[in-house]
Amino acid sequence: MASSKKNKIAEYVKFLRNTSPYINSHRDKTFLLALSGEAMCHENFSNIILDIALLQSMGIKLVLVHGIKYQPNNQNKFLDIYKTADIYTSVTDRSSMSLIKDAVGSTKINIEAMLSSGVASSPMYNSKIKVVSGNFIAAKPAGIREGIDLQYTGEIRRIDALNIHKQLEDSAIVLLSPIGYSPSGEVFSLDYRDLAVQAAINLKAEKLIIFSQNEGIQDENGKLLRTLSISEAQKYLDNLGSDCEQKQALKSCFEACKNNVSRSHIVSYKVNGALLQELFTRDGNGTLILKNSIGLIRQAAIDDIGDLLKLIEPQEKNGALVKRSRELLELEITRFTVLENTEGSIISCCALYPLDDRCSAEIACIVTHPELMNQGHAGQLLEIIEKKASEMKISKLFALTIQASHWFLEHGFKESSIEELPAERQSLYNFQRNSKIFCKKI
Secondary structure, eight states: OHHHHHHHHHHHHHHHHHHHHHHHHHTTOEEEEEEOHHHHHSTTHHHHHHHHHHHHHTTOEEEEEEOOOOOSSSOHHHHHHHHSSOGGGSOBOHHHHHHHHHHHHHHHHHHHHHHHOOOTTSTTTTOOOEEEOOSOEEEEEOOEETTEEOBTBEEEEEEOHHHHHHHHHTTEEEEEOSEEEOTTSOEEEOOHHHHHHHHHHHTTOSEEEEEESSSSOBOTTSOBOOEEEHHHHHHHHTTOTTOHHHHHHHHHHHHHHHTTOSEEEEEESSSTTHHHHHHHSSSOSSEEEEOOTTEEEEEOOGGGHHHHHHHHHHHHHTTSSOOOOHHHHHHTGGGEEEEEETTSOEEEEEEEEEOTTSSEEEEEEEEEOGGGTTSSHHHHHHHHHHHHHHHTTOOEEEEEESSOHHHHHHTTOEEOOGGGSOHHHHHTOOTTTTOEEEEEEO
């Protein structure tokens, strides 16, 4: 029993240590969370509220955008409106708008009440969270589409980013409802996903997080896709078929990243702790869509040999890299991951070499074009390589360098020794180069 308790404590300590880099990197960043009406009606929503409170206590600036949902009743017209995939093809008449106002008010009050809970017997005890909502969204009528007047269905005209930022700086959680106001005092219904995307863009949020029924986007074999580039997201967006909810979630993330939101996530509102796993663990719990404004991250191919040689040869000449022949590069090409710009030129590369012990690997040949240094490209590649290694059940990464010690330390590596290398790699160590060895557990 004592041994089991010690193991649990050790796991807890390890978890805290592993999450600390994420906590530090997320602090003072703005995250936008989008929750559907279905998400808020699910039994796990109370756990999501606890996780939101925890994020706020870590110094993360949070904006919540909520949808609405009615239980089946005799107002079928209202239900039909909100079951449609595209809000702008639906008519919101005066009576429906009245129901929407009631639903928004009730939903907003319930969220504020849950975030205000501070009884001693709950995890929210003494949390003292301030929630602010208001007329931050200006809207206009969506107008007439294909001869149909959409009446009180609206479009976003302006988001008051300045005042939202003021509330965030004052440590408040900002709550945005799917309605907007016109200068004439009219109220219009909005698509909560569209509101979430536009708010994330206008607020220059670090992340947009969409809560979905499923655990992210799956491939044709049902495997969870943990990371997608913009190009990959576009491909899956075109091939998701009839899964309307997933298509809408991916479309929202795609639009946000295309407009300079660094990262967008799709996580399940049904899984307890999915939000925390996605934000604070290497593997995550959903699908991450990465903004890549300069091009595409992909596995290298034989046609890339010429560009790779041009990229790495200057580093070989100054001694930073061990020289690789064209023949060796051709044999090892599948080990390389490359970042290419929008014109198709490779501007950064990194290689991953699994070692014989099957639980560790060496990363090598991390190079970025000299005119594009210090823009985060190598770090972006490293993040993808680490995820790839994790999927291969590799738990330890080694790197050998004579010039980039500080870069590896800044990216979570620790200085190591020859003795910690697997035996085969020890036998290949070049004592003449006297490379420093670094290790990172993933």
